[in-house]
Amino acid sequence: MTNEQIKQQLIDKFGDLVYHFEEPYGMLTFETATDNNLKVLTFLHDDAQMGFHFLNDLTAVHYPDNKDKELAVVYMLQNITLGLRIRFKVFVPIDKPDVFTATSVFATANWLEREAYDFFGINFVGHPNLIRIMNVEEMDYFPLRKEYKLEEQTRTDKDDDMFGR
Amino acid sequence: MSQKQNIQLPEGGLGKQTTTLNLGPTHPATHGVFQNILEMDGERIVDAVPTIGFIHRAFEKIAERRPYYQITPLTDRLNYCSSPINNMGWHMTVEKLIGAKLPKRVEYLRIIIMELARIADHLVCNSVIGVDTGAFTGFIYVFEFREKIYEIFEEVCGSRLTTNIGRIGGFERNFSDLSFQRINQFLKDFPKAMKEFETLFNRNRIFMERTMGVGGIEASRALNYGFTGPNLRATGIDYDIRTAHPYSSYEDFDFSIPVGTTGDVYDRFLVRNEEIWQSVRLIQQAMDKIKGLDPSIFHADLPDFYLPEKEDVYTKMEALIYHFKIVMGETDLPVGEVYNSIEGGNGELGFYLISDGGRTPYRLHFRRPCFIYYQAYPEIVKGSMLSDAVVTMSSLNLIAGEIDA
Numbered sequence: 264m265t266n267e268q269i270k271q272q273l274i275d276k277f278g279d280l281v282y283h284f285e286e287p288y289g290m291l292t293f294e295t296a297t298d299n300n301l302k303v304l305t306f307l308h309d310d311a312q313m314g315f316h317f318l319n320d321l322t323a324v325h326y327p328d329n330k331d332k333e334l335a336v337v338y339m340l341q342n343i344t345l346g347l348r349i350r351f352k353v354f355v356p357i358d359k360p361d362v363f364t365a366t367s368v369f370a371t372a373n374w375l376e377r378e379a380y381d382f383f384g385i386n387f388v389g390h391p392n393l394i395r396i397m398n399v400e401e402m403d404y405f406p407l408r409k410e411y412k413l414e415e416q417t418r419t420d421k422d423d424d425m426f427g428r
Numbered sequence: 429m430s431q432k433q434n435i436q437l438p439e440g441g442l443g444k445q446t447t448t449l450n451l452g453p454t455h456p457a458t459h460g461v462f463q464n465i466l467e468m469d470g471e472r473i474v475d476a477v478p479t480i481g482f483i484h485r486a487f488e489k490i491a492e493r494r495p496y497y498q499i500t501p502l503t504d505r506l507n508y509c510s511s512p513i514n515n516m517g518w519h520m521t522v523e524k525l526i527g528a529k530l531p532k533r534v535e536y537l538r539i540i541i542m543e544l545a546r547i548a549d550h551l552v553c554n555s556v557i558g559v560d561t562g563a564f565t566g567f568i569y570v571f572e573f574r575e576k577i578y579e580i581f582e583e584v585c586g587s588r589l590t591t592n593i594g595r596i597g598g599f600e601r602n603f604s605d606l607s608f609q610r611i612n613q614f615l616k617d618f619p620k621a622m623k624e625f626e627t628l629f630n631r632n633r634i635f636m637e638r639t640m641g642v643g644g645i646e647a648s649r650a651l652n653y654g655f656t657g658p659n660l661r662a663t664g665i666d667y668d669i670r671t672a673h674p675y676s677s678y679e680d681f682d683f684s685i686p687v688g689t690t691g692d693v694y695d696r697f698l699v700r701n702e703e704i705w706q707s708v709r710l711i712q713q714a715m716d717k718i719k720g721l722d723p724s725i726f727h728a729d730l731p732d733f734y735l736p737e738k739e740d741v742y743t744k745m746e747a748l749i750y751h752f753k754i755v756m757g758e759t760d761l762p763v764g765e766v767y768n769s770i771e772g773g774n775g776e777l778g779f780y781l782i783s784d785g786g787r788t789p790y791r792l793h794f795r796r797p798c799f800i801y802y803q804a805y806p807e808i809v810k811g812s813m814l815s816d817a818v819v820t821m822s823s824l825n826l827i828a829g830e831i832d833a
Contacts, residue, residue: 288524288766316651317667320767320778322793339767339780343651343665346672350767371654374803382488397481397832406489413493 264312264345266291272313276306281351291349300338300353301363307340307349308368315340319348321365321375323383327409333357334383338365355385364390382407446474449814453482457818459556460828464805464817471813476806480799484832491792495757496522497596497733499792504590506796507830510549510773511591512541512581520675521768521779522596522733526761530728533721534598535677536714540611541584541593542676542770543707543714547618548577549773550658550700550707553825557697558629560822561638566628573618580614583607597734598727608715615712622708626701636694643808643820644692653804656797657775658699659824663691669771676770681713693823732759757787774798774825798830 269291273281281303283294295303307315319339326333332354339350355362364387365372376387377396384405387393395402404411452463461482467475487502494502503514516538523530551574555567578588584607585593585600594600629635645655647663660667668685670678686702688695727734731750740747753759763785769778778795801824809817 287764290767292765318654319769319776320780320793320795322780324782324791337780343667343672348673348767369654370649370652370804371800374799378799395481397484406486411489413489 264342264347266347266349269313269347269349272310273303273306277303292351293349294352294354297353297355297362300336300351301365301368303351304338304340304365304368314342314344315347315349317341317343318365318369318371318375321372321379323379323385323407325383325408329354331356334360334385336362336379336385357384360385361388362386363388364393366390381405384408445469451814451817453479457560457821458826459822460826460831462802462826462828462831464821466814466817468814471815473809473812473814473817476809476817478802478805480802480828480831482832483828487794487833488792491789493788495787496761496789497754499789500594501590501592503794504592505829506794506833507549507773507777507798507827508589509552509825509827510545511589512545512593513549513770513772514777515591515593516542516676517768517770517772517777517779519594519596520770521766521781524768525764525766525781525783526730526733528597528728528730528733530598530676531721531725532677533718533723533725534727536718536721537599537603537726538594538676539678539681540711540714541581543710544577544580544611544614546773547704547707548574549825550704553773553822554629554697554700554704555625556822557639557693557819558635560819561635563628563632563635566625569621569628570625573614573621576610576614576618580607580610583610595727595734597730602724602726611711611715615708615715619708622701622704630698630701639693639697639819639823641690642693642812642816643823644690644695645804645808646691649804649807650691650801653807654800655775655804656801657772658696658703659691659801660775661685662688662695662699664689669769669776673769675768680717681710683710683713693819696823759787761785761787769795772797774827774830775801794833796830796833798825798827799833802826802831 266286270284280296280299281293285292307313319341322337324335334355334357335352337352341348353362362385364376374396376390379385380393381395381397382405447468449466449468451466452458453461463479465477466473491499491502500515500518503518504511506514551570555570558566581591582588584603585591645663647665650660650663664687666685666687683706686699688699735754736747736750741751761783763783765782767778767780769776775797780793781789782791784790809820
């Protein structure tokens with residue numbers, strides 16, 4: 264099975280709901296509609312031809328300039344038998360970051376989703392235990408979002424224009 | 429005397445049949461800072477709730493403000509039992525992003541260092557399984573050789589535990605004659621000690637009774653939980669990044685991937701032991717392979733990323749320019765996202781890197797194998813004895829630094 268065949272099968276199955284196919288560094292990458300993530304995951308996991316039984320990674324990214332699509336949830340799956348990896352993303356608005364949980368398909372997703380919630384505030388709908396995992400419970404913000412600068416804000420001696428980010 | 433009770437029992441407390449027990453955060457058996465709240469019925473575990481995050485250091489956030497070459501020391505502190513593997517993984521991720529091609533000698537030298545680190549990692553894990561089952565002797569036998577491995581690292585890069593070894597594009601300096609001597613000496617002496625260690629444990633009746641059938645997990649469950657590394661292979665799935673997605677010229681080598689059947693503590697122990705032998709084989713082959721190669725090559729020709737010799741910086745204009753550009757972050761980096769994974773001591777250590785062309789990553793996510801498979805711990809230990817939970821924990825090789833990042 265090649266990337267091209269997987270892409271074709273996904274398009275056959277989901278039509279317009281899967282788009283933006285790319286292949287950065289050889290890994291098939293695509294996007295899907297926000298409420299379609301669980302269907303895509305289930306299809307990739309359960310379909311006999313696909314056989315993506317292994318969730319490599321699940322994480323989130325914050326793009327503050329992406330209006331109404333500020334947060335991305337990235338899934339990375341692998342077909343272990345064929346050594347094939349694919350990645351797909353869903354985008355959610357920051358005011359309503361609701362995504363269906365993947366815990367029903369992959370047990371791996373449990374803590375990874377808690378991590379994504381902890382750092383980005385993504386609300387995984389249906390997660391059995393969506394609480395912070397690394398940070399303290401009392402924390403009231405999501406530290407990996409881009410508005411929280413790493414260094415103290417009162418410092419003026421470091422000029423980002425001159426020295427890059 | 430007042431009749432008021434001074435002991436406040438919780439609602440329905442007297443009816444509660446189980447005991448809550450805190451295993452950790454600081455407990456000799458956890459070998460790291462993480463907590464398990466166990467619900468015990470006598471000596472059997474009914475439920476376990478792991479709590480982590482005690483040494484969370486926000487590496488992913490810190491990495492967003494550091495130039496690429498300054499992220500290597502962060503990776504040291506993930507799995508600190510095998511820092512060199514993490515370092516190499518990070519270098520390879522950046523090299524994949526910039527599309528660098530490395531000379532064979534560099535890749536073979538990397539394999540030597542990575543496999544030494546793997547041996548050190550597995551030695552810690554396996555000898556500590558021995559300690560947790562009450563056999564201290566094996567630990568003493570093999571820890572001498574962990575020290576020898578650290579001496580090799582010290583000779584190559586100057587530090588022992590948090591190594592920061594290598595640079596993007598190669599090594600910071602060439603291997604000295606002494607480091608090759610030490611590697612050869614290690615290859616000569618270590619197999620004897622390893623044999624002794626195996627003789628002590630592998631067919632030891634007490635050890636077998638203590639570990640067989642303990643902490644087992646089925647292959648399909650392990651895969652669903654995202655197990656990787658020796659813990660997955662102990663269940664019978666031969667998934668190893670070194671063969672599934674070869675990197676650093678592992679495809680040039682002849683080695684095998686040991687697998688277990690039941691995925692219990694004993695199988696994990698045997699798989700790790702066999703992997704140590706395979707690592708010895710790999711180092712021997714790599715030592716033979718580098719003999720025929722130009723001994724002066726220790727880095728790729730990547731002037732945009734690899735710092736020039738300090739002497740050249742003072743005497744040559746071009747070297748000065750490159751030095752300045754690298755340090756000040758003026759080098760253009762490709763925009764893109766890349767996922768690179770390597771076979772770490774505990775399994776698939778992945779780096780998911782998004783670059784927007786700036787001098788620092790836009791986003792960097794570490795796929796830490798420990799973090800991912802530790803969530804299976806409650807399922808594994810449910811119904812077992814407390815002492816089995818302890819030995820299960822050490823056989824999973826949980827490293828707090830890798831869990832928390």
